[in-house]
Amino acid sequence: MISVEDAEAVIQAQVRDFGKESVPFEQALGRVLAEDLKADRDLPPYNRVAMDGVAISYHAFEKGLHTFQIRATQAAGEAPVDIQTEEECIEIMTGAVLPPSTDTVIRYEDLSIGEGTATVLVEQVKKGQNIHRQGKDKQQGDVVAQANQLVTPALISMAASVGATVLPVKKLPKVAVISTGDELVEVGTTPLPFQIRRSNSYTVKAALQKYSVQADLLHLPDNMEATQAQLKECLQRYDALLLSGGVSMGKFDYVPRALEGLGVEKLFHKVQQKPGKPFWFGIHPEGALVFALPGNPVSTFMCLHRYFVPWLEASLGVGDKPQLHAVLHADTTFMAPLQYFLQVALSVNDRGQLLATPLEGNGSGDFANLVAADAFLELPANQQEFKAGEVYRVWPFKPLY
Ligand SMILES: Nc1nc2c(c(=O)[nH]1)N[C@H]1C(S)=C(S)[C@@H](COP(=O)(O)OP(=O)(O)OC[C@H]3O[C@@H](n4cnc5c(N)ncnc54)[C@H](O)[C@@H]3O)O[C@H]1N2
Ligand code: MOO
Numbered sequence: 001m002i003s004v005e006d007a008e009a010v011i012q013a014q015v016r017d018f019g020k021e022s023v024p025f026e027q028a029l030g031r032v033l034a035e036d037l038k039a040d041r042d043l044p045p046y047n048r049v050a051m052d053g054v055a056i057s058y059h060a061f062e063k064g065l066h067t068f069q070i071r072a073t074q075a076a077g078e079a080p081v082d083i084q085t086e087e088e089c090i091e092i093m094t095g096a097v098l099p100p101s102t103d104t105v106i107r108y109e110d111l112s113i114g115e116g117t118a119t120v121l122v123e124q125v126k127k128g129q130n131i132h133r134q135g136k137d138k139q140q141g142d143v144v145a146q147a148n149q150l151v152t153p154a155l156i157s158m159a160a161s162v163g164a165t166v167l168p169v170k171k172l173p174k175v176a177v178i179s180t181g182d183e184l185v186e187v188g189t190t191p192l193p194f195q196i197r198r199s200n201s202y203t204v205k206a207a208l209q210k211y212s213v214q215a216d217l218l219h220l221p222d223n224m225e226a227t228q229a230q231l232k233e234c235l236q237r238y239d240a241l242l243l244s245g246g247v248s249m250g251k252f253d254y255v256p257r258a259l260e261g262l263g264v265e266k267l268f269h270k271v272q273q274k275p276g277k278p279f280w281f282g283i284h285p286e287g288a289l290v291f292a293l294p295g296n297p298v299s300t301f302m303c304l305h306r307y308f309v310p311w312l313e314a315s316l317g318v319g320d321k322p323q324l325h326a327v328l329h330a331d332t333t334f335m336a337p338l339q340y341f342l343q344v345a346l347s348v349n350d351r352g353q354l355l356a357t358p359l360e361g362n363g364s365g366d367f368a369n370l371v372a373a374d375a376f377l378e379l380p381a382n383q384q385e386f387k388a389g390e391v392y393r394v395w396p397f398k399p400l401y
């Protein structure tokens with residue numbers, strides 16, 4: 001049995017690069033940007049008026065002029081209109097180009113507009129005020145979004161703004177999510193008294209959608225021949241197989257034997273952890289990786305977030321993510337010499353600390369508890385008593401806010 005840290009290191013040693021592809025920018029949400037995105041023009045691209053009002057030459061105001069003749073009205077989207085003398089001003093709207101003959105904008109709130117005139121009502125006017133200067137945010141050629149991050153709505157707005165109609169993104173691995181077990185029936189059917197509906201594969205598929213991975217689903221009966229036949233095909237077709245169930249000591253737990261019979265090299269079986277102890281991980285000579293997760297739903301869920309998602313993120317080149325930690329909010333004990341992934345509810349106190357309140361549930365078969373919980377708190381294997389106020393690594397599986 002290996003430690004959680006060693007299991008993680010074995011998996012991270014199998015990080016892959018799946019290459020790049022281009023996708024329409026509107027479809028890039030949730031993908032990983034593969035190249036730096038650069039500004040095609042300055043941002044803003046011109047001296048942008050930032051308040052509705054009038055544009056004047058500050059020099060005239062400084063000399064004591066407070067009433068200006070309105071020469072013209074300039075909307076956003078129009079070419080700039082210049083004043084001819086310093087006694088004039090341009091009525092101008094937010095988003096318009098500042099006329100080169102002016103240098104200061106006074107907002108309507110500080111003006112009185114008369115018949116063709118604008119009178120400044122305030123004494124405090126600063127040269128250059130209410131102007132968002134050309135190139136102040138980014139200059140042409142500057143990086144506006146660095147590679148190796150998930151494409152977010154804000155990044156999509158940058159892509160739109162710089163005219164990047166297609167974005168280079170990391171290619172995604174082909175993933176099969178495979179459930180096993182004769183007790184499992186289709187979700188849409190009514191189970192017999194000794195059956196249950198399949199749920200693990202849908203959980204895994206849903207979790208992977210965050211990364212735009214569209215996994216194929218497959219179900220295997222508890223039968224050695226059928227298991228081997230289908231896994232053989234999957235090992236050719238997919239980059240990663242995510243199995244659930246059939247990896248423990250039951251008479252019908254065929255998965256490890258089936259995989260080894262197909263030439264998949266076992267890199268470990270059993271991790272010093274709860275839940276998820278019987279986790280099996282291996283590699284096929286042609287490259288496919290096999291994450292055979294224990295079938296208990298909480299075990300599958302935990303191993304997915306603790307091992308598969310970090311492998312996926314590393315393979316997609318998502319930049320180094322900080323390790324998250326939280327403050328344990330109540331004393332707890334765990335006696336077995338296993339790393340314990342305690343289910344917790346997360347909250348933030350008034351000092352800005354992330355608090356983890358135990359929400360233990362009834363073990364790794366109780367997946368109803370996952371709906372209420374927010375995260376796993378990872379409690380070290382070499383300790384039995386955990387005191388409120390101590391800080392541990394945390395693995396959130398819900399967005400924090
Ligand atoms: N003698 C021992 N028995 C067990 C041990 C052990 O060390 N010695 N380990 C236990 C632990 S820990 C776990 S975790 C489970 C792992 O079992 P398997 O990976 O072999 O999974 P199954 O036996 O196929 O199923 C376990 C449990 O999970 C339910 N399940 C499975 N797949 C799904 C699914 N897709 N959706 C919903 N529920 C699923 C299944 O019905 C079982 O109740 O083994 C312990 N036993
Ligand atoms: O490790 Mo099992 O995953 O406790 O139920």
Ligand SMILES: [Mg+2]
Nearest residue numbers: 246248250253
């Ligand atoms: Mg079993």
